[in-house]
Amino acid sequence: MTHEPDAQELVPDPAAEFFMDQRVRVTDAARALFPDGTLIDLPHDQVQERLRATQVALARGDPAIFEATFSEDGIVVVIDILALEDRSYTLIEVESSTSINDHHLLDAAFKAYVLRRVGIEVDAVEIMHLNEECRSPDLSELFVREAISGRVRHLFSQVSQLITDQNTMLAGTLPAVEVGKHCNEPRECPFKTRCWPVLPLHHVETFYGLRQERSAELGAQGLVLVEDVPETFPLTVIQQRQQRSVTQGELQVDGDLGVALAPLDGRVAFLAFEAVGLAVPVWEGLGPWHPHPVQFSCHIASPEEDLRQVEWLAEGSDDPRPGMARALVETLEHVDVVVVYDKAFEKECLDLIAAGAPDYAKAVEAMKSKLHDLLPVVRNHVYHRDFLGSFSRTAVSSALVPDLRRESPEVFQEQTTETLLNRLLFSGEPMEPAEREVVRRSLLANCAFESLALVRLTERLDDLAKTPD
Numbered sequence: 001m002t003h004e005p006d007a008q009e010l011v012p013d014p015a016a017e018f019f020m021d022q023r024v025r026v027t028d029a030a031r032a033l034f035p036d037g038t039l040i041d042l043p044h045d046q047v048q049e050r051l052r053a054t055q056v057a058l059a060r061g062d063p064a065i066f067e068a069t070f071s072e073d074g075i076v077v078v079i080d081i082l083a084l085e086d087r088s089y090t091l092i093e094v095e096s097s098t099s100i101n102d103h104h105l106l107d108a109a110f111k112a113y114v115l116r117r118v119g120i121e122v123d124a125v126e127i128m129h130l131n132e133e134c135r136s137p138d139l140s141e142l143f144v145r146e147a148i149s150g151r152v153r154h155l156f157s158q159v160s161q162l163i164t165d166q167n168t169m170l171a172g173t174l175p176a177v178e179v180g181k182h183c184n185e186p187r188e189c190p191f192k193t194r195c196w197p198v199l200p201l202h203h204v205e206t207f208y209g210l211r212q213e214r215s216a217e218l219g220a221q222g223l224v225l226v227e228d229v230p231e232t233f234p235l236t237v238i239q240q241r242q243q244r245s246v247t248q249g250e251l252q253v254d255g256d257l258g259v260a261l262a263p264l265d266g267r268v269a270f271l272a273f274e275a276v277g278l279a280v281p282v283w284e285g286l287g288p289w290h291p292h293p294v295q296f297s298c299h300i301a302s303p304e305e306d307l308r309q310v311e312w313l314a315e316g317s318d319d320p321r322p323g324m325a326r327a328l329v330e331t332l333e334h335v336d337v338v339v340v341y342d343k344a345f346e347k348e349c350l351d352l353i354a355a356g357a358p359d360y361a362k363a364v365e366a367m368k369s370k371l372h373d374l375l376p377v378v379r380n381h382v383y384h385r386d387f388l389g390s391f392s393r394t395a396v397s398s399a400l401v402p403d404l405r406r407e408s409p410e411v412f413q414e415q416t417t418e419t420l421l422n423r424l425l426f427s428g429e430p431m432e433p434a435e436r437e438v439v440r441r442s443l444l445a446n447c448a449f450e451s452l453a454l455v456r457l458t459e460r461l462d463d464l465a466k467t468p469d
């Protein structure tokens with residue numbers, strides 16, 4: 001941000017925008033708990049004006065100041081909430097996570113340190129984070145306020161050194177730093193594609209489920225490519241299949257794939273859900289970051305009729321689960337098997353839908369026993385070199401069913417499914433009817449692709465099971 005402020009990597013991607021939107025909701029909910037608080041409502045680059053406004057609010061004795069701004073030795077800090085409680089100040093940092101991380105502590109320590117330097121007596125430092133136990137609609141316990149004063153005090157000596165280091169670094173030229181763990185902690189650095197070397201296609205790091213110590217052993221032996229690893233090296237069964245696929249031929253099929261697919265008989269449904277994980281839950285019984293299932297697409301194949309599709313998408317932020325449950329029951333009550341990919345998510349969606357639709361709860365719960373997960377079928381029997389170490393639905397479908405192409409509507413080029421669903425249903429952002437229609441149609445097409453991909457993937461697996469050797 002200092003040396004190349006216009007870097008493309010610094011433009012927030014659609015996923016980051018979604019999290020920023022959730023962060024705003026968390027901040028608003030936190031501020032609502034201090035109804036007489038004053039927001040320092042000035043642009044962040046107007047530092048002097050912000051400092052003055054903060055001093056005015058302090059002099060008035062405002063009970064809480066949001067985004068209180070202080071500066072010392074060229075360091076500017078913005079405090080989420082500076083609350084005057086029992087005639088002393090509490091520094092509160094608001095986090096949208098459900099627990100405290102080390103970097104939250106360091107961030108709070110940095111701010112507390114600067115406040116102490118400017119002469120503001122802070123009696124307590126707290127992190128106010130989301131409460132895992134909270135359930136909508138009762139949001140009175142949405143936050144947990146955790147005291148961290150002691151832990152912050154311990155960090156003061158580090159903070160002073162860090163400030164010196166950071167100032168030295170910022171005053172110099174672009175620092176040359178080797179890549180390493182710091183590129184992923186506390187979060188992934190957006191510059192990784194620039195700094196990290198481009199690894200060969202089948203680098204040993206692509207081994208599926210490679211444990212850290214095994215990766216270190218491979219590195220120590222100077223082994224770079226999957227095909228270089230000798231037979232004596234302890235690889236898992238899946239990694240051995242992967243290696244054979246890379247060295248001998250693109251596709252490997254092991255074990256009795258036919259037996260694994262045998263339950264897919266009779267009327268078979270192929271089901272895909274979409275959900276939005278909201279930091280501040282809006283439907284009854286849901287907690288922070290719980291997925292709010294809002295959409296499904298289902299293709300149904302049966303010996304008696306042509307392949308047909310049923311789709312469903314919520315209309316607004318009101319709890320749609322009774323309607324969704326009814327549609328699911330009507331769609332799936334006569335099917336024998338429900339094919340999904342990675343059933344943990346679909347199971348969770350069914351649980352959440354059942355909880356929000358008591359009239360259909362039993363029928364929705366019963367669907368769980370019909371779920372058949374394609375992920376372990378593929379993982380335990382099939383490897384294509386184009387998986388590149390991943391069994392994700394996208395990696396597997398595009399390698400095994402290459403002619404099935406997602407015709408991504410334009411809106412998906414700049415936004416993710418979750419961002420679009422959030423905009424359409426939860427953000428309250430007004431949308432022109434024409435744009436709304438485009439977004440709706442795009443979301444329906446996207447989800448339909450997911451369930452159709454399951455159909456095509458199953459057909460391909462069936463073919464593989466029937467092909468001798």
Ligand code: SF4
Nearest residue numbers: 179183189191192195
């Ligand atoms: S990718 Fe790693 S080395 Fe490169 S800028 Fe980010 S943290 Fe620094």
